[in-house]
Every structure is written in structure tokens, then in C-alpha cells.
Amino acid sequence: MHVYSFEKLEVWKEAIQLAVKTYKTTSLFPKEEKFGLISQMRRCSVSLSSNIAEGTARLTNKDKANFMTMAYSSALELLNQTIISKELEFISEENYKNIRFEVESITNKINALRNHFLKT
Numbered sequence: 868m869h870v871y872s873f874e875k876l877e878v879w880k881e882a883i884q885l886a887v888k889t890y891k892t893t894s895l896f897p898k899e900e901k902f903g904l905i906s907q908m909r910r911c912s913v914s915l916s917s918n919i920a921e922g923t924a925r926l927t928n929k930d931k932a933n934f935m936t937m938a939y940s941s942a943l944e945l946l947n948q949t950i951i952s953k954e955l956e957f958i959s960e961e962n963y964k965n966i967r968f969e970v971e972s973i974t975n976k977i978n979a980l981r982n983h984f985l986k987t
Contacts, residue, residue: 873920878976882916882938885969889945892966896957904957908948915941919977928984935981939974946970 873879889912893905915938922934946967953963 871920871923873923876919876923876980878973878980879916879919881969881973881976882912882919882942885945885966885973886912886916888966888969892958892962896952900957904948904952904955908945908952911941911944911948914938915945915973919980928987932981932984935977935984939977939981942970942974942977 886909889908893900893908896905918934918938918941922931922938925931925934949958949963949966949970952958953960958966
């Protein structure tokens, strides 16, 4: 089986794990949030890893950097929604801190990857 370049990236692997965690976490949210925070958080968590994957397939480094910017934006969107979820007491302080730590790790790696593409 062929392994694509994005599958070798540590940041993509972390983003996949964050998406899985997001799905599991939001499955515990109130059912009335199905079309609200649950949907929003799941979509941006999937978008995060998807933009990293799609960016690696682009031909120009400028285009690759643009997709890393979109991935970064999705990570911050997820963080914002996580903060709201904590304020609404849908998630615990500990779960919030864990997700925030993962977002910080991922955004640091995305930023480094983006800068790499902009310099080459």
C-alpha cells in the first residue's frame, strides 16, 4: 500500500488524533447541540487534518503555505469552540486543558511547516 507524504507528517498524525478526541468529546454534549457546537467542532477538527493533507499535494510552495494557513485557522476555530464548550460546562477543565495543549502543539508545527514552504 502506498503511503502519501502527508501520512508521514507528525502534525497530520496529531491532527487526526485531535479529530478523534473531538468526536468522542462532543458525543457527550447535549443532544440539542447536534447542529450547533457538535457539528461545528467536528467539521473544523476534520478540516484541520484535511487541509494539511490537501496542502501537501499542491504544486507550488505558496499554495502549500496557504493550505497550512487554512489548517492553522481551523485549529484556532476548534480552540474557540472548545473555550465556549468549557464556559457552557459541556467539557471539564481538564479536558479543555488537554485539547488546548494539543491545539498549541499542532499550531506550532503547522506554523513551522508554513514558514518552511514560504522560505523555499
